[in-house]
Amino acid sequence: MNVMEARLARLSLKGDQGAFAELVSLYQDKLFHMAYRMLNNRQESEDVVQDTFLRVYKNLDRYDENLKFSTWIYRIATNLCIDRLRKRKPVYSLDAESTEHEGLDGYSMIPSDDRTPETELLLSDTQRIIHQAIETLPPKYKTVMTLRYMQDLSLQEIGDIMDMPVTTIKTRVHRGREFLRKKLEHKL
Structure with a gap:
């Protein structure tokens, strides 16, 4: 799985839209469920998933292949959720x-x-x-x-x-x- 994801990331970096679409389909549900559990709001969770994929797309050149792709994408989504939680209510x-x-x-x-x-x-x-x-x-x-x-x-x-x-x-x-x-x- 890790090898396939790294290959998809490399192909996406070269502009392969199909490879990026595969990455999206692999992760969109997982990321949505994680975001929903943290935010308890469907709209915000959908926004987080969208923002995550935008950031992944913009920063593919920074992806470190020594890191599992899943770790990298979860890190981005988690940070976006934390940002929203911090803005939402007092610490x-x-x-x-x-x-x-x-x-x-x-x-x-x-x-x-x-x-x-x-x-x-x-x-x-x-x-x-x-x-x-x-x-x-x-x-x-x-x-x-x-x-x-x-x-x-x-x-x-x-x-x-x-x-x-x-x-x-x-x-x-x-x-x-x-x-x-x-x-x-x-x-x-």
Whole structure:
């Protein structure tokens, strides 16, 4: 897979539209699901996917073939999601519990156009509560928790995507879990 992606990237760099279209079809759904889990907004997620492919196309000449193509493209998409999350709401401190969103259920922050009867039924109470809790995490923890538990990526893959040492990722996963545990203690 990695060899094929590198070949497609090389062909795309040479102007092969077909090769680039293959890269898009390989990744558009995966990137959309990852973005949607981080942003909980269909329109924003679609925008992130589009922006990701624009950046990939513009920066193909910078692609380092020693890096897995998937790592590179996820890194771009993740950074775009983090940028949107930072612009969206205030940064939370893990030390000082913010009261700004007290009583505001995280689920209500999901735009109404994404709450169809089908999705309501699919989300069990437990999933919904966990989903709400993840929503309230600061972006740096929300990102690692989403990549780890919703995208099922390894600590090493997350480290590569975020361009951070695995030890930092481990710490963020641990702190993210602690943050969630405190949030969930009185809800579950």
